[in-house]
Amino acid sequence: MNNWHRITRGSEHDPVATMSKHTSRSTILFNANVLTLDGRDAVATAVLIENGRIKRVLSEYEDLRRGYQAIDLDGATVLPGFIDPHAHPLALGAALRAVDCSPMVVKSIAQIVGQIAEAAADSRESSADWIRARGYDELLLAERRHPNAVDLDRAAPGRMVRLSHGSGHGEVLSSAALDAVGIHKDSTPPPGATIERDPNTGEPTGVLFEMGGWLSDRMPRPSGDVLNDYAETASTAFIAAGVTSVTDAGRDNTVDRMHLYSAMIAEGRFLPRPTVMLSPDGVYPNLESGPGVRVGATKIAITFSSGEMHPDFETLVEIISVAHGAGHQVAVHAVEIEAVVMAAEAFSAVGNRSQIADRRHRIEHASDCPPAIAKMIASAGLSVVTQPAFIYERGDRYVSALKSSAGGSDLTHLYATKSLLDAGTTVAGSSDAPFGPTAPLTGIQAAVTRRSLSGERIGPEQTISIREALRLYGPIAAWIDLQEADVGSIEPGKRADFVVLEREPGEVESTDISGIRVLATLVDGEPVFGSLPGL
Ligand SMILES: [Zn+2]
Known part of the structure; x- marks a missing residue:
């Protein structure tokens, strides 16, 4: 029995009658604008789904409608479900439950104070609980400075407040929170971190840099139930954005994270297909993908703070060669040019170009990527x-x-796509949520327009076409996540994972792409979000 009846709720059809009429597991979506994103970029008008897989992709459907449950999409656009090959679902869930202080919501410290005060006032939790807020960006605040303990104390007197910077690299604590984690006048920060101090008194101001992990270790650990709630919250956000496959790119993930997703899938609380990257310590011989969850790449981060690379080159080569030798894909987090160069050289020390390419080893971010660096990545x-x-x-x-x-x-080569494509590199799009916006349509719009929130154009030379941008979150993302046989395009045999959009992204103003409404999201042919027209 399929679940199509869910989307008929609230319509004039009787859901029970709909179900009893359609007991077959075959469905045809017709009168649709189907962008298959297959190798030929074919466009079709109908898709036949059988047992959760795509049976046929059609431009003629009339003679096939009999015997199938037929869903008239009324001209809506159907795309392969978006694939997000790099996100942090549990952190996203936590962020969505925190007070939102991102630049899309607040423009000043005064507004941050207001948001936190509101949360403190209607908190159903006890005054002993931490208030979490996140997403601020000091350069986009009217005051052009970091909020500090004085501001947070004003917002929520006596409360423990942690406000995280949007980049994930800075934190602000209230006075009660500073006390709770033991940061005082004489405290020394851990290596690579900074405790900002008042130049006159030497007292901590509340502003901390690179201390997120340190802080989390000193705050109450979220229980298993809370982590599950985070996963469920993230799942809801992903499917609402049309994401049907997501990779948890946590660098500290162990097999426990896979168990968490498996359990959540079994309970129907996590709906996109999860892939889990694992820390080099979390990779065991013969580790198998569990029910509904895939083993992803081995994740290594190169951090570049106070002029020092961590890990050093020899250690990086050693970690990569162990994972490569064990048959794993390797994903290296490298943001700065120096880190990207080091990553490329380390991979080249481990294998030749085709050995590296065959395993689909990857660099995460490569944030500043001028053509010479793009070529270096390609030749590795x-x-x-x-x-x-x-x-x-x-x-x-x-x-x-x-x-x-x-x-x-x-800023010409920031989050480059064109120069990487020109160099012959495979490049996929991802969200890095919660550090970036969750919705792929936002990334697609940015890749096509190269425009910021305020409309400023950044590196217009990196502009790519709408079809290229759609592929970044479709077939290419599937390939980079080693699941192109199953998802990423609308072709017979693949899973019926779709996103149904109200408008075709190529037919609206490019600055309106992110506003296109997601009408429905389907996983294995089952609608998991939204409703469809014509029902
Ligand atoms: Zn990340």
């Missing part, structure tokens, strides 16, 4: 997973930071 045989949506959400910050610094790098 590496792929790139980029985040065009940062251009949209953080673009104004980059411009502002550039204007206030003397000289420095320009």
Whole structure:
């Protein structure tokens, strides 16, 4: 029995009657604008689904309607369900439950104070609980400074408040929170971290850099139930955005994270297909994908703080060669040019171009990527997973930071796509949510327009076409996640994972792409979000 009856609720059809009439597991979506994103970029008008898989893709459907449950899409656009090959679902769930202080919501410290005060007032939790807020960007606040403990104390007197910077690299604590984690006048920060101090008194201001992990270790750990709630919250956000496959790119993931998703899938609380990257310590010989959850790449992060690379080159080569030798895909987080160069050289030390390319080893971010670096990545045989949506959400910050610094790098090659494609590199799009916007349509819009939230154009040379942008979150993302046999395009034999959009992204103003309504999201042919026209 399929679940199509769910989407008939609230319509004039009687759901029970609909179900009893349609007991077959075959469905045809017709009168649709089906962008298959297959190798020929074929466009069709109907898709026949049988047992959760695509049976046929059709332009003529009339003679096939009899015997199938027929759904008239009334001209809506059907795309392969979006694939997000790099996100942090549990962090996203936590972020969605925190007070939103992102630039899309607040423009000043006064507004941050107001938001947090509101949360403190209607909190159903006890006053002993932490208030979590996130997403601020000091360069996009009217005051152009970080909020501090004084501001947070004013918002929620006596409460423990943690406000995280949108980048994930900064934190602000209230006075009660500073006390609770033991940060005082004489505290020394951990290596690579900074405790900002009042220049006159030497007292901590509440602003901390690179101390997110340190802080989390000192705060009450979320229970298993809370983690499950985070996963469920993230699932809801992903399917609402049309995402049907998502990769958890956590660098500390162990097999426990796979068990969490397996359990959530079994309970029907996590709906996109999860893939889990694992820390090098979390990879065991013969680790198998569990029910509904796939083993992803081995994740390594190169961090570049205070001029030092971590890990060093020899260690990086060692980690990559162990994972490569064990048959795993490797994903290296590398943001700065220096880190990307080190990653490319490390892979080249482990294998030749075709050995690296065959395993689809990948660089996550490669945030500043001029043509010479793009060529270096291509000749090492590496792929790139980029985040065009940062251009949209953080673009104004980059411009502002550039204007206030003397000289420095320009923004032409930020979250590059065109120069990577020109160099012959495979490049996929992803969200990095919650650090970037969750919706692929936002990334697609940014890749096509190269415009920030305020409309500023950043690196227009990197502009790509709408079809290229759609592929970043479809077939290419599927390929980079090693699941192109199953998902990523609308072709017979693949899973019936679709996103149904009210408008075709290529037919609206490019700056309106992110506003296109997701009418429905289908996983295995079953609607898991939304409703469809004509029902
Ligand atoms: Zn990430």
